[in-house]
Amino acid sequence: SQKIEQNSEALNIQEGKTATLTCNYTNYSPAYLQWYRQDPGRGPVFLLLIRENEKEKRKERLKVTFDTTLKQSLFHITASQPADSATYLCALEGYGQNFVFGPGTRLSVLP
Amino acid sequence: GAGVSQSPSNKVTEKGKDVELRCDPISGHTALYWYRQSLGQGLEFLIYFQGNSAPDKSGLPSDRFSAERTGGSVSTLTIQRTQQEDSAVYLCASSLARSSGGSTDTQYFGPGTRLTVL
Numbered sequence: 720s721q722k723i724e725q726n727s728e729a730l731n732i733q734e735g736k737t738a739t740l741t742c743n744y745t746n747y748s749p750a751y752l753q754w755y756r757q758d759p760g761r762g763p764v765f766l767l768l769i770r771e772n773e774k775e776k777r778k779e780r781l782k783v784t785f786d787t788t789l790k791q792s793l794f795h796i797t798a799s800q801p802a803d804s805a806t807y808l809c810a811l812e813g814y815g816q817n818f819v820f821g822p823g824t825r826l827s828v829l830p
Numbered sequence: 831g832a833g834v835s836q837s838p839s840n841k842v843t844e845k846g847k848d849v850e851l852r853c854d855p856i857s858g859h860t861a862l863y864w865y866r867q868s869l870g871q872g873l874e875f876l877i878y879f880q881g882n883s884a885p886d887k888s889g890l891p892s893d894r895f896s897a898e899r900t901g902g903s904v905s906t907l908t909i910q911r912t913q914q915e916d917s918a919v920y921l922c923a924s925s926l927a928r929s930s931g932g933s934t935d936t937q938y939f940g941p942g943t944r945l946t947v948l
Contacts, residue, residue, distance in 0.1 A: 817889070
């Protein structure tokens with residue numbers, strides 16, 4: 720069955736460092752992979768989308784990589800700030816298939 | 831412009847009662863999704879509507895769950911004879927289109943309805 724794993728349930732890093740979150744999947748061939756941010760009591764908010772034929776995507780301090788051979792996506796936040804503290808979800812979508820979300824990683828950026 | 835809205839924000843009900851959750855998607859969005867998120871869990875897909883097509887109900891956990899979308903806009907998720915395991919946050923999302931291959935697949939989420947079944 721399809722399975723999506725995100726690295727540790729929680730990740731603590733020091734302000735200013737680069738946070739790296741991992742999304743691994745099995746038994747799935749996604750056409751697209753998206754990353755969302757979710758704050759407590761709120762719905763997820765879209766951050767970045769990367770297609771299967773793209774290796775890397777950037778947006779301001781965010782960078783996403785997508786390796787379909789390793790079946791893995793890495794999500795980086797550079798120069799992290801306490802305001803970046805949230806839960807980050809990866810979501811996969813295959814052609815004509817519904818989105819499948821990972822369980823999320825709760826990131827805490829410590830001042 | 832207005833985002834996706836959901837009501838009520840919180841619902842407490844007794845086991846065995848029926849509940850209705852409402853979602854108002856972003857105007858012009860043809861795709862509408864319902865998800866369930868339990869404490870510490872990822873989003874669980876429930877049902878998807880696209881325009882006037884038959885909904886994809888493949889994620890509904892039991893026949894106690896149903897949803898409709900009237901006039902291609904507002905959607906209602908109904909849970910009959912609620913059970914304690916139905917307690918979760920129910921999230922609605924909408925997007926411009928579906929599987930178009932581009933950024934229009936981005937889903938915009940509402941704030942969710944927190945359902946507690948006693």
